[in-house]
Amino acid sequence: MSAPARPRGRPKREDRAQAQRERILDAARRCFVEQGFHAASMAHIAETAGMSAGLIYRYFDSKNAIILAIIASQLEERRERIDSLRDIDQLGERVLELFHAWRHGDDSGMNAALFLEMSAEATRDAQIAAALAASDDEGSRQFTEWMRREATHRGLQPDDTELQARRLILQCFIEGLALRAVRQPGLDPAFIDAAIRRLLPRVFDYAG
Amino acid sequence: MSAPARPRGRPKREDRAQAQRERILDAARRCFVEQGFHAASMAHIAETAGMSAGLIYRYFDSKNAIILAIIASQLEERRERIDSLRDIDQLGERVLELFHAWRHGDDSGMNAALFLEMSAEATRDAQIAAALAASDDEGSRQFTEWMRREATHRGLQPDDTELQARRLILQCFIEGLALRAVRQPGLDPAFIDAAIRRLLPRVFDYAG
Amino acid sequence: MSAPARPRGRPKREDRAQAQRERILDAARRCFVEQGFHAASMAHIAETAGMSAGLIYRYFDSKNAIILAIIASQLEERRERIDSLRDIDQLGERVLELFHAWRHGDDSGMNAALFLEMSAEATRDAQIAAALAASDDEGSRQFTEWMRREATHRGLQPDDTELQARRLILQCFIEGLALRAVRQPGLDPAFIDAAIRRLLPRVFDYAG
Amino acid sequence: MSAPARPRGRPKREDRAQAQRERILDAARRCFVEQGFHAASMAHIAETAGMSAGLIYRYFDSKNAIILAIIASQLEERRERIDSLRDIDQLGERVLELFHAWRHGDDSGMNAALFLEMSAEATRDAQIAAALAASDDEGSRQFTEWMRREATHRGLQPDDTELQARRLILQCFIEGLALRAVRQPGLDPAFIDAAIRRLLPRVFDYAG
DNA sequence: AATGAATGAGCCTTCATTCAT
DNA sequence: TATGAATGAAGGCTCATTCAT
Numbered sequence: 001m002s003a004p005a006r007p008r009g010r011p012k013r014e015d016r017a018q019a020q021r022e023r024i025l026d027a028a029r030r031c032f033v034e035q036g037f038h039a040a041s042m043a044h045i046a047e048t049a050g051m052s053a054g055l056i057y058r059y060f061d062s063k064n065a066i067i068l069a070i071i072a073s074q075l076e077e078r079r080e081r082i083d084s085l086r087d088i089d090q091l092g093e094r095v096l097e098l099f100h101a102w103r104h105g106d107d108s109g110m111n112a113a114l115f116l117e118m119s120a121e122a123t124r125d126a127q128i129a130a131a132l133a134a135s136d137d138e139g140s141r142q143f144t145e146w147m148r149r150e151a152t153h154r155g156l157q158p159d160d161t162e163l164q165a166r167r168l169i170l171q172c173f174i175e176g177l178a179l180r181a182v183r184q185p186g187l188d189p190a191f192i193d194a195a196i197r198r199l200l201p202r203v204f205d206y207a208g
Numbered sequence: 209m210s211a212p213a214r215p216r217g218r219p220k221r222e223d224r225a226q227a228q229r230e231r232i233l234d235a236a237r238r239c240f241v242e243q244g245f246h247a248a249s250m251a252h253i254a255e256t257a258g259m260s261a262g263l264i265y266r267y268f269d270s271k272n273a274i275i276l277a278i279i280a281s282q283l284e285e286r287r288e289r290i291d292s293l294r295d296i297d298q299l300g301e302r303v304l305e306l307f308h309a310w311r312h313g314d315d316s317g318m319n320a321a322l323f324l325e326m327s328a329e330a331t332r333d334a335q336i337a338a339a340l341a342a343s344d345d346e347g348s349r350q351f352t353e354w355m356r357r358e359a360t361h362r363g364l365q366p367d368d369t370e371l372q373a374r375r376l377i378l379q380c381f382i383e384g385l386a387l388r389a390v391r392q393p394g395l396d397p398a399f400i401d402a403a404i405r406r407l408l409p410r411v412f413d414y415a416g
Numbered sequence: 417m418s419a420p421a422r423p424r425g426r427p428k429r430e431d432r433a434q435a436q437r438e439r440i441l442d443a444a445r446r447c448f449v450e451q452g453f454h455a456a457s458m459a460h461i462a463e464t465a466g467m468s469a470g471l472i473y474r475y476f477d478s479k480n481a482i483i484l485a486i487i488a489s490q491l492e493e494r495r496e497r498i499d500s501l502r503d504i505d506q507l508g509e510r511v512l513e514l515f516h517a518w519r520h521g522d523d524s525g526m527n528a529a530l531f532l533e534m535s536a537e538a539t540r541d542a543q544i545a546a547a548l549a550a551s552d553d554e555g556s557r558q559f560t561e562w563m564r565r566e567a568t569h570r571g572l573q574p575d576d577t578e579l580q581a582r583r584l585i586l587q588c589f590i591e592g593l594a595l596r597a598v599r600q601p602g603l604d605p606a607f608i609d610a611a612i613r614r615l616l617p618r619v620f621d622y623a624g
Numbered sequence: 625m626s627a628p629a630r631p632r633g634r635p636k637r638e639d640r641a642q643a644q645r646e647r648i649l650d651a652a653r654r655c656f657v658e659q660g661f662h663a664a665s666m667a668h669i670a671e672t673a674g675m676s677a678g679l680i681y682r683y684f685d686s687k688n689a690i691i692l693a694i695i696a697s698q699l700e701e702r703r704e705r706i707d708s709l710r711d712i713d714q715l716g717e718r719v720l721e722l723f724h725a726w727r728h729g730d731d732s733g734m735n736a737a738l739f740l741e742m743s744a745e746a747t748r749d750a751q752i753a754a755a756l757a758a759s760d761d762e763g764s765r766q767f768t769e770w771m772r773r774e775a776t777h778r779g780l781q782p783d784d785t786e787l788q789a790r791r792l793i794l795q796c797f798i799e800g801l802a803l804r805a806v807r808q809p810g811l812d813p814a815f816i817d818a819a820i821r822r823l824l825p826r827v828f829d830y831a832g
Numbered sequence: 833a834a835t836g837a838a839t840g841a842g843c844c845t846t847c848a849t850t851c852a853t
Numbered sequence: 854t855a856t857g858a859a860t861g862a863a864g865g866c867t868c869a870t871t872c873a874t
Contacts, residue, residue: 016837035332038246042865052839057866113331116324119390123321124244132391161402168388168403175387176380182327183340194369195376202410224854250848260856262850271848432833452748454662458869468835470871479869529747532740535806539737540659548807577818584819588800595799596792598743599756610785611792618826640858666844676860681845 021059023049025073028066033111037067037121068127071118075135077110082142088150088204092196095174099192102181112181143167154206166203173199229267231257233281236274237317245275245325276335278317279326283343285316290350296358296412300404303382307400310389320389351375362414374411381407437475439465441489444482445525453483453533484543486525487534491551493524498558504566504620508612511590515608518597528597559583570622582619589615645683647673649697652690657735661691661745692751695742699759701734706766712774712828716820719798723816726805736805767791778830790827797823 027049031040042063046053060066085094102112122129144163151158158166180187201207235257239248250271254261268274293302310320330337352371359366366374388395409415443465447456458479462469476482501510518528538545560579567574574582596603617623651673655664666687670677684690709718726736746753768787775782782790804811825831 013836020837033331036246036328038244039332041863043863053865054840054867055838058837063865113328116328116387119387120244120321120324120328123390124242124247129391136391164399165403165406168399169381169407172382172384172388172403173377173380174384176382176384179324179327179383179386180376180380182331183337183344191372191376195373195380198373199377199411203407228854249846251846261848262857263855265849266854436833450748452662452744454660455748457867459867469869470836471834473870474833529744532744532803535803536660536737536740536744539657539806540663545807552807580815581819581822584804584815585797585823588797588804588819589793590796590800591803592796592798592800594803595740595743596796598747599753599760607788607792611789611796614789615793615827619823637857644858665842667842677844678846678861679859682858687844 017059020051020055021069023051024056024059024066025069029070029111029114032067032070032117033105033114036113037117064125064127067118067121068131070114071128071131071135074110074115074118075131075139078135078139079142082139082146085146087153088200088206092193092200095177095196096189096193098174099177099181099189102178103185112178115178116182140167140171143171150204169203225267228259228263229277231259232264232267232274233277234317237278237319237322240275240278240325241313241317241319241322244321245329272333272335275326275329276339278322279336279339282316282318282323282326283339283347285318286343286347287350290347290354293354295361296408296414300401300408303385303404304397304401306382307385307389307397310386311393320386323386324390348375348379351379358412377411433475436467436471437485439467440472440475440482441485442525445486445527445530448483448486448533449521449525449527449530452529453537480541480543483534483537484547486530487544487547490524490526490531490534491547493526494551494555495558498555498562501562503569504616504622508609508616511593511612512605512609514590515593515597515605518594519601528594531594532598556583556587559587566620585619641683644675644679645693647675648680648683648690649693653694653735653738656691656694656741657729657738660737661741688749688751691742691745692755694738695752695755695759698734698739698742699755699763702759702763703766706763706770709770711777712824712830716817716824719801719820720813720817722798723801723805723813726802727809736802739802740806764791764795767795774828793827 024045028040028045031045031048034040035044042056043053045066046056049056056066060069081094081098085091098110100106101110102115105111118128119132122132144167147163147166148158151163177192180192232253236248236253239253239256242248243252250261250264253274254264257264264274268277289302289306293299308314309318310323313319326336327340330340352375355371355374356366359371385400388400440461444456444461447461447464450456451460458472459469461482462472465472472482476485497510497514501507516522517526518531521527534544535548538548560583563579563582564574567579593608596608648669652664652669655669655672658664659668666680667677669690670680673680680690684693705718705722709715722734724730725734726739729735742752743756746756768791771787771790772782775787801816804816
């Protein structure tokens with residue numbers, strides 16, 4: 001009864017450590033975005049985080065551990081993003097928002113270049129590959145569930161094959177937007193909006 | 209008979225130099241695919257190319273110059289790919305072929321991880337960004353032209369806005385497949401084929 | 417009854433400090449044996465001692481001070497070992513016991529590798545060199561005295577030159593056993609026992 | 625026929641590489657003697673060798689490889705020392721010479737502190753332990769053979785147990801001298817000579 | 833008295849690049 | 854043209870030591 005409480009008094013130790021970890025992750029994200037995983041040095045990350053290089057190693061075992069932590073945090077965000085997805089009308093907005101976040105980065109450090117690089121890195125790092133695969137699996141399941149609920153809500157009963165095809169199309173389209181965000185930073189969002197409005201009704205079989 | 213008949217009396221000098229450059233680029237492509245831009249060392253590239261590290265610098269100013277040259281060569285390939293695109297029925301096949309090449313690599317060293325990494329690199333390197341942007345522009349124009357010809361051939365006259373939306377959707381979908389190739393190397397091609405067969409008719413407004 | 421009766425009213429302060437010092441020295445000995453002087457980290461010593469790294473510095477000025485203290489404590493042990501040496505028949509047993517202690521370590525942390533390492537360190541550290549030299553001097557004197565008593569007891573009167581030669585031979589043999597303990601950890605003690613039984617009578621001129 | 629010759633012309637490549645390796649080993653030996661294995665930095669070794677730190681890695685895989693190479697070279701020397709051992713009268717001289725070399729170092733870098741430290745290191749490094757064990761085995765065999773020849777020459781036929789005991793006594797004595805060389809650098813060689821003259825006849829059962 | 837967060841110097845190693853041959 | 858030895862600048866990481874709490 002008294003254990004999980006401790007709201008008052010002193011959060012201290014644990015909390016501070018967590019704050020430091022966040023500080024490091026924030027700095028690392030910024031550096032990775034600017035320079036890439038390999039080009040960003042621990043010294044630069046430390047400087048960005050406003051601490052000594054050695055101190056980072058009290059909170060992370062290695063540079064690779066930082067990369068993995070960043071990946072984990074981004075996966076967490078994606079989970080929340082899908083979780084909070086309401087009806088189908090909101091989907092388009094959300095995709096557009098994602099494009100914005102990818103281009104400019106948001107508070108959470110979501111960024112398209114980082115997304116691409118970590119994906120490429122999966123080819124060479126088994127830990128990263130495993131983390132991404134696990135996350136993709138969960139994300140797919142989550143999104144498929146959402147699609148099913150949506151369809152039911154509209155009185156439809158699409159079979160699983162159908163749903164999986166829709167999911168793959170959407171997933172590729174959205175992830176393809178990450179590439180656009182990176183390679184065509186000046187791309188007009190209105191243009192993307194138009195494409196979304198054209199694509200979604202056709203994918204979900206309803207009159208746009 | 210004796211080779212493609214080099215214009216007589218012509219400087220064989222330049223040919224040799226060009227051959228050396230190709231040899232280096234081939235080796236570099238292979239190394240970059242295996243290890244990534246930054247992790248691949250000049251020594252390893254030289255070894256793969258069967259020459260000394262120093263010699264590479266007679267043909268390329270720096271490691272970065274090699275990266276740029278590889279990007280340029282890949283753009284060239286894309287041009288050819290679009291150029292040789294025939295009717296709309298072929299489009300699906302081609303996309304599937306591309307997915308295969310991305311996953312397993314083909315002779316030309318086309319590879320999804322490399323594609324992602326070079327895209328991410330554009331964020332940090334102006335030269336790369338410019339090269340990619342120029343190529344994307346050309347590719348878009350090329351593909352739009354192809355779509356227009358196709359439509360005309362089928363007795364339609366889609367307006368430009370329409371065509372651009374279609375192009376963006378397709379581009380994102382295809383480039384998104386690069387991410388799938390990298391993050392989900394075990395993905396069944398038949399599944400992708402199904403998605404393509406579902407997507408294309410809807411994008412191009414014809415009965416699949 | 418209540419412990420060895422600490423002089424009444426005396427500062428228990430100093431006792432506690434002494435206890436802490438011992439705790440640290442014990443831990444350090446263990447770590448040095450396992451990893452060597454330089455490879456053993458203060459953090460590891462602290463952990464082994466069950467205290468924080470910072471606290472060690474309240475009791476020792478530096479890592480080097482710990483090393484010196486350990487050396488001093490081992491010299492003290494040697495003094496006791498020679499002091500308690502009875503007749504010549506016991507000498508062989510004692511040497512064998514020493515070999516065992518060197519190989520497996522005993523409570524006091526006596527260990528051959530540590531012995532060798534501290535000897536080598538004397539080459540580079542004047543303080544260590546001085547401490548070892550002083551101790552060796554005392555040990556030699558002590559042992560020579562013991563030999564003289566022994567001889568007298570058996571009705572002999574060996575001259576000093578004679579005694580010094582014997583001492584040097586024995587000292588080298590015994591210290592050489594430290595090297596064997598380290599380089600040949602599987603060496604059969606019975607074999608060493610045989611060598612001892614052969615050597616001692618010849619060195620001390622009596623019928624084994 | 626022509627292969628192994630190549631005395632004239634250009635030794636070049638191979639020879640230069642070997643010379644560089646020697647240069648590095650010499651420098652490393654000096655540094656290790658001065659500062660110990662762990663305390664000696666690659667930078668310092670490089671400086672002593674008159675080259676850049678990076679270059680060392682063209683000739684040795686790691687710092688540890690240098691240590692192993694030094695050990696190997698010292699073992700080689702020992703082999704030659706035993707090989708060239710003639711009659712028993714020479715043995716005493718040789719032991720004394722060894723003591724000198726240990727104290728002052730000779731061309732080959734033989735040095736007692738280094739000998740002790742590498743022995744201690746065997747406790748923690750399996751590769752070193754294996755190298756030393758193999759060498760000790762060979763050395764013992766070699767020396768036992770020499771003793772047998774010697775005995776035969778003098779018309780004796782000691783059994784193997786006998787020879788092994790003698791060998792162990794001598795080995796310990798000699799290796800113990802290494803400790804003396806380190807801990808008592810001012811020790812008078814005449815004194816050691818006396819001990820040797822007293823020990824050898826007793827160990828080999830002849831009238832000194 | 834005790835903690836452990838924090839620092840900064842230094843370590844081993846790698847690598848793009850240059851240059852004498 | 855071609856080699857590969859050589860360099861020097863980092864890079865990731867460790868650790869003795871200090872200090873605020």
